[in-house]
Amino acid sequence: MKKYLLCLMTLPFLAFACAAIEVTADFDKTVDFTGYKTYSFLGWNKKSSELLNAFDKKRIETAFYNEFKSRGITFVETGGDIEISLYLVTDTKTATTAYTDYYGGFGGYYYGHPWGWGRGFATTTYHQYDYTVGTLVCDIFDSSGKKLIWQGVGSGTVDDDPAERKKDITTAVNKIMALYPVAPAQ
Secondary structure, eight states, X not given: OHHHHHXXXXXXXXXXXXXXXXXXXXXXXXXXXXXXXXXXXXXXXXXXXXXXXXHHHHHHHHHHHHHHHHTTOEEOSSOOSEEEEEEEEEEEEEEEEEEEXXXXXXXXXXXXEEEESOSEEEEEEEEEXXXXXXXXXXXXXXXXXXXXXXXXXXXXXXXXXXXXXXXXXXXXXXXXXXXSSSOOOO
């Protein structure tokens, strides 16, 4: 029963961890990003291709396609004003949760004589679980100068459920692109 209660108590924390994503971005502040109207996709880093299945690759590419489209930047097969490169890094981590039950006793001293039912006792239950943290990086290069002009990075827990991953991917890409210097058209 204690293990069951422990699992129920940790579920809200696990759900929160899956929803959390940290994003950062950096860019060349001398570049006028409003002048870019087309983009080409350079592809995935080779190691990233080995980490992703075809469905998740397509989800990520589609999410970026929608984000660029909302900013008035159109995809072209080759020769875009900017070129996009994506890569993914994963890391397996272990988390530990602990829950302590304290069963207090009742007791004390009365005129120098002890009385009561003891001092009580505590039981601590530990639970360890493995989870995967994924980091998605989007590099944007100016095609004419072949130089990096923007980099967005998002990092968060990878969900094992494909339906949840689909939502998480869209959320992650939206948060990464929220840091892009050109806002979506309203």
